[in-house]
Amino acid sequence: MEYIDRGHVQKKMRTRLLLNKVFKYLFLAATLFGLVFLAILITRVFIDSIGWLDFSFLTNRLSFNPEIAGIxxxxxxxxxxxxxxxxxxxxxxxxxxxxxxxxxxxxxxxxxxxxxxxxxxxxxxxxxxxxxxxxxxxxxxxxxxxxxxxxxxxxxxxxxxxxxxxxxxxxxxxxxxxxxxxxxxxxxxxxxxxxxxxxxxxxxxxxxxxxxxxxxxxxxxxxxxxxxxxxxxxxxxxxxxxxxxxxxxxxxxxxxxxxxxxxxxxxxxxxxxxxxxxxxxxxxxxxxxxxxxx
Incomplete structure (x- = not known):
């Protein structure tokens, strides 16, 4: 019967579990990185649009005057x-x-x-x-x-x-x-x-x-x-x-x-x-x- 080194097996298991955690948090960090920058971008766009996005903006035509320009x-x-x-x-x-x-x-x-x-x-x-x-x-x-x-x-x-x-x-x-x-x-x-x-x-x-x-x-x-x-x-x-x-x-x-x-x-x-x-x-x-x- 082949001898099984339990210590070696446990060491490999701990290594695999550690790698699993490392990659889990690495992928989580990659996801959060994209989400954070997306949130910053959308927040900046919303802030810049405050006071400009209204009904007249939707119904007015293009104009050289930004105050009355629309889409x-x-x-x-x-x-x-x-x-x-x-x-x-x-x-x-x-x-x-x-x-x-x-x-x-x-x-x-x-x-x-x-x-x-x-x-x-x-x-x-x-x-x-x-x-x-x-x-x-x-x-x-x-x-x-x-x-x-x-x-x-x-x-x-x-x-x-x-x-x-x-x-x-x-x-x-x-x-x-x-x-x-x-x-x-x-x-x-x-x-x-x-x-x-x-x-x-x-x-x-x-x-x-x-x-x-x-x-x-x-x-x-x-x-x-x-x-x-x-x-x-x-x-x-x-x-x-x-x-x-x-x-x-x-x-x-x-x-x-x-x-x-x-x-x-x-x-x-x-x-x-x-x-x-x-x-x-x-x-x-x-x-x-x-x-x-x-």
């Missing part, structure tokens, strides 16, 4: 932008995921497409801005319009939706598909009536994450030449526009000359944070509702 035009431009990004991204993203998971044959071509979609998720946003500038602004002649910005943002967040939709479709149990086929349903009927309803929670989660990124991106809009000037409130997708992130960007730059612009930028950031919070809250509610059903 009505920028908010309308952001809303119009989401009107383009939402349907385009949902249609192309979910359609691509369905093809790759349900129809495409596994092979080199499938692996090539899958790899490139994953790689696109890590491409810097400014690259998509340059792509949009070349294709939508210059080649197609859309100029600095809402449709050019919306299509560019759609390309930016499309990989997020594709990957999220793929994961959601993969998570659907196989016996649901087999039961549908056993009852005589076609492949498309199975996808439409069984797979997609069961995958909706994951798809919606990816869609909201994509829209949250799109609504806060600035670099692609800068590349497209989107202005932050006193322009009319857009009335169609072919009108010029500005967006909330662009307004924050330009007001932050102009605060070097006019200090009050920093307060306007802080108030706009609060509006963006509230919009993102509401979007994510709605996504959670919808996701929980469908999870209970399926």
């Amino acid at each position: 009505k035009g920028a908010a309308a431009g952001t809303l119009w932008l989401m009107v383009i990004v939402g349907p385009v991204t949902m249609t192309l993203g979910v359609g691509t995921a369905i093809y790759l998971e349900e129809y495409a044959k596994k092979g080199r071509l499938h692996s090539f497409i899958q790899t490139n979609i994953s790689n696109l998720a890590g491409v810097p946003s400014i690259v998509f801005g340059l792509l949009g500038l070349t294709v939508f602004v210059r080649v197609l002649g859309f100029g600095s319009s809402i449709i050019a910005g919306g299509l560019t943002m759609s390309l930016l967040v499309l990989p997020i939706v594709v990957v999220a939709a793929q994961e959601a479709i993969r998570s659907v149990p196989g016996f649901l598909r087999e039961a549908s086929y056993g009852m005589g349903a076609t492949k498309w009927q199975t996808i439409k009536k069984v797979v997609l309803p069961a995958a909706i929670p994951g798809i919606l989660t990816g869609m909201i994450l994509a829209l949250s990124r799109a609504i806060g991106e600035t670099a692609p809009l800068v590349a497209l030449g989107i202005p932050a000037l006193i322009i009319p409130v857009p009335g169609s997708i072919f009108d010029n526009f500005t967006a909330l992130p662009m307004q924050v960007y330009y007001w932050t730059i102009d605060s070097a000359l006019t200090a009050e612009y920093l307060n306007l930028a802080a108030a706009t950031i609060i509006v963006l944070l509230v919009v993102l919070f509401l979007m994510n809250s709605v996504a959670i509610i919808i996701r929980n509702k469908f999870q209970k059903r399926y």
Whole structure:
């Protein structure tokens, strides 16, 4: 019978427990480090926005006078932008995921497409801005319009939706598909009536994450030449526009000359944070509702 050195075993156990505590507090410190700086940032933004964020700020248009400047035009431009990004991204993203998971044959071509979609998720946003500038602004002649910005943002967040939709479709149990086929349903009927309803929670989660990124991106809009000037409130997708992130960007730059612009930028950031919070809250509610059903 092999002799067991209990002292050696106890020493190893103490070492493992010590390492466990060390890594536990190390990860806790890393988490607190990020949370502390996030709290400082949000606190600073709230302090700078005090006295500037009111109803008139939301309803007034842009102005060279900080006292009466508002974000009505920028908010309308952001809303119009989401009107383009939402349907385009949902249609192309979910359609691509369905093809790759349900129809495409596994092979080199499938692996090539899958790899490139994953790689696109890590491409810097400014690259998509340059792509949009070349294709939508210059080649197609859309100029600095809402449709050019919306299509560019759609390309930016499309990989997020594709990957999220793929994961959601993969998570659907196989016996649901087999039961549908056993009852005589076609492949498309199975996808439409069984797979997609069961995958909706994951798809919606990816869609909201994509829209949250799109609504806060600035670099692609800068590349497209989107202005932050006193322009009319857009009335169609072919009108010029500005967006909330662009307004924050330009007001932050102009605060070097006019200090009050920093307060306007802080108030706009609060509006963006509230919009993102509401979007994510709605996504959670919808996701929980469908999870209970399926």
